[in-house]
Amino acid sequence: QVQLVQSGAEVKKPGASVKVSCKTFGYPFTGYYIQWLRQAPGQGLEWMGRINPNGGGTDYAQKFQGRVTLTRDTSMNTAYMELSGLRSDDTAVYYCAREKTTISAFDVWGQGTMVTVSS
């Protein structure tokens, strides 16, 4: 069945970078955008950006421009999100999700990856 499986939890020091993977199963990888979002403890969802696996084109939220890089490996059916210059307020659960463009919504989500930034 359709699944998005993310990499495991990470603990990083301030100033470091983190790279989270999102491996997809059960559908044509290049047929759907992959979205990246995060949720700080007790907070709402925050959209970070998206990548079109067909060609690699990206869109980023203005807040994360210059600090986040989205990539993909079509041979592995996997998308990646790298966030640099980590700060304590980057501590959050990071999600990938599939965008179904015909309905302008995110219909399948990964299980989330906890990233903790602490000295």
Add this chain to the structure above:
Amino acid sequence: SYELTQPPSVSVSPGQTANITCSGDELEKRYACWYQQKPGQSPVLVIYRDSKRPSGIPERFSASNSGNTATLTISGTQAIDEADYHCQAWDGSSLFVFGSGTKVTVL
């Protein structure tokens, strides 16, 4: 940048109707969708394109979008509906925007 506003919390008695609002400038001109998120779980899409339910979502979930406000309605609310509900819209410049989420408590 575009913003969506939700009430922090809504309380409802079992069997009653819960209405959760989401406000944004000319929201009716943008498709709104809604996600349900239970503690420790990933969000689940419950409404897309203002009022459509994905397969598998119970009929007690309905929604509308008019003017500046989108509304998610849960009819005959059950204990299993206790969760956070997030609205989301697509804005041409800000791309995807989320509200801050509403915690629904079934008392």
